[in-house]
Each structure stands twice: as structure tokens, then as C-alpha cells.
Amino acid sequence: MSKFILPASVFGTVFGCAVLLKNHLTGGPCPSKARLPGKTVVITGANTGIGKETARELAQRGGRIIMGCRDMEKCEAAACEIRGSTLNPHVYARHINLSSVKSIRRFAEEINREEKSVDILINNAAVMKCPPGKTEDGFDMQFGVNYLGHFLLTNLLLDKLKDSAPSRVINLSSLVHIVGEIDFEDLNWDRKKFNTRKAYCQSKLAIVLFTRELARRLEGTGVTVNALHPGVVATDLGRHTGMHQSQFSSTVLSPIFYLFVKSPVLGAQPSVYLAVAEELEGVTGRYYDVMTEKEPAPQALEQEVAVRLWNISASMVGLNTTVPMPASSSKAVTSTTDPAAAACEQPLASPTETAAMTMA
Secondary structure (H helix, E strand, O other): OHHHHHHHHHHHHHHHHHHHHHHHHHOOOOOOOOOOOOOEEEEEOOOOHHHHHHHHHHHHOOOEEEEEEOOHHHHHHHHHHHHHHHOOOOEEEEEOOOOOHHHHHHHHHHHHHHOOOOOEEEEOOEOOOOOOOEOOOOOEHHHHHHHHHHHHHHHHOHHHHHHOOOEEEEEEOOHHHHHOOOOOOOOOOOOOOOOHHHHHHHHHHHHHHHHHHHHHHOOOOOEEEEEEEOOOEOOHHHOOOOHHHOHHHHHOOHHHHHHHOEOHHHHOHHHHHHHHOHHHOOOOOOEEEOOEEEOOOHHHOOHHHHHHHHHHHHHHHOOOOOOOOOOOOOOOOOOOOOHHHHHHOOOOOOOOOOOOOOEO
16 A cells, blocks of 8 residues: 555645646636625626636625626526525526627616616626627627627616726736737728737727726726736637647647636636725726736727727717817817728628627
8 A cells, every 4th residue: 555655645746736836827816805795796798607707706705696698598507506506696697699789788778777786897708719700780790799899888887887886897808909909990800801810809909998998087986997817718718719629739738738727717716806806996997917917018008099999989889978089189089080980880781690609
């Protein structure tokens, strides 16, 4: 029996070190133990992946959880599972399709009518590197779902968030925003050749620009807005990348991936941290790489770009929330002078079914 002690000890030590290293490299669990009794949390894309685990942990902390999902069958099943595992009966499934302006407006109307407060809004849902396709309203699928849908939803819930202050908005972006570019001449890839990677990066850069501009507009209201990169997480969000179909990746690189790719539970920790951490009360307009505040890419700091994007986005989704350009700009952007905004006034393309969606 003694001959097995040394190998078992070595294996245990190596495995334990690997787990500790993984936790260190991926950020580890949320350090805050704060609870959320009586607080209402709205999470998009909450039936799977990061969103589901975020909903689970915030339910464990006593929150009233509204899970906004496209697939109601999966959402109901996830809500039922979370209620059972947390013993929190206040976990609810609600329908929202972020590729449909009509659906987003209906969801927001229900929340504003039925909920006494919205204390935390987590804009989590996303699609990634999907094939070319348009939303119901003719927007590029990734730009429409990842950014425009959440831009509209957040604005529609702003009055409720203000009435619930101090409240928080958390936008999930990505590290890839650093290579993103906002093409105001063709936001929806109607004229240039479609590039799914660039489309995804554009959507994630737009989220950071939106976060900073919204924070500026909400100064003094008690509503804070921050963006985060959750890290590399093992969810079905990357199913269009093809990386999981490689034999080389699954056999040779798996041990390396283990150290850097998070489980959904770990991937949810940055969202939980921004939602509950006491030390972040009043902190707004920031970008977090996992749970560490970082400076976003230079192009995410350009206020004129952020205001121009805001005005065009408002025109695209039918919101009357345009604002003047900063004083340093020679002129304001309006929906009648900007090419991208003007394009929004044209008849929308019919929806296509080629782009699969995931609410992870």
C-alpha cells in the first residue's frame, strides 16, 4: 500500500497547484460577501453560460432575479434549476429577443410595469463570430444583439434605475475591443465584405464607448455604469469559431487551455463583483479586466466618437435621446446628416435565419 503513497501525493500536489494557478490566472472567486435581500436584478442571456451562473450566485445572495432570454423553454428550465439549488423562490424567466426592437420594448414595458425597482441591470447576452445575417430590424446580427439591443434596453429602463438608486448597470464587453473599429459609414456591413471577427470586435468596442457615455450622462443620478471583460470562458458562445472541432486543440492543447479557460462559474465572478462589491459604490464609467480596473483601448476613450455613436444608435432604434457633440467638435451629428443614421431611415431588410444566437 505504501508504494502508492508517493505517486498519490505527487499527483495531489500537482493537481492542487494547478487549481491554485488556474484561480490566480483567471481571477478566482468574487471577494465580496455582500448580499442582495430585496434587490431586483435583471440579467439578459441568463439561461446558459456566464449569465446562468451569475443568476445563480446572485440568487444565492438573496436577490430577486429576472432572467431575460430568447429561448423560453431553456430559460424556464434554468430558472427552475436555480430556484431548486438556491432555495430562492424569487427567480423568474421572461422573454426577450435582443435581435428584435419590438421584443425589447415589450420586455422593458413589462419590467417597468411589474417591478417596483431595478437595482442591477446586467447586459450579458451575446453572439460571437456568427455567419452573416441581419436582425429582425435589419441590423448586423452581432452589432444588433451585442450592442444595439442592450443600448435600447438600458435606455428604456433608465427611469426605473434612477428611481431605484443607488443602482448599477454592468455591460459585458471583451478584451478584443482593443482591435475594434467603429465604421460609421457601414455599421451594418451592408456594403463592404462581411468579416465576422471585425464585426464582433466592433460590437464590443461599441459597448465600452456606450458605457463611458452613459456614465457621463448619468452623473449625479446615483446610477453607475461599468464594463468588463470576463476572461476566456468555456461556454457555447464560441461554437462558431471551430476551435472545439480541432483534434489538435482537444488533445494537445487541452492541458494548457485548462489553466487559462474558465468554467462558467468562474466566468460569472467579475459580473457578480461589479454587482455587489461595496467598494464599487459610486464608481462609474470604468472598464474592468476580470476584477481589475484597466484603461480601455485608446479608441474607447474618444468622447466625440462615443457621442456620435450614441446619436446614431438612438436614431437606429427609435429613441429621442440625442445629445450635442462635445465643445471641441465643429458640429453635432444628426440623423439627417450622418450617413449611417440616414441609412436607418431606409426600409429595413427582411430578417435572415442564417445567424444562430446564443444567450451565454
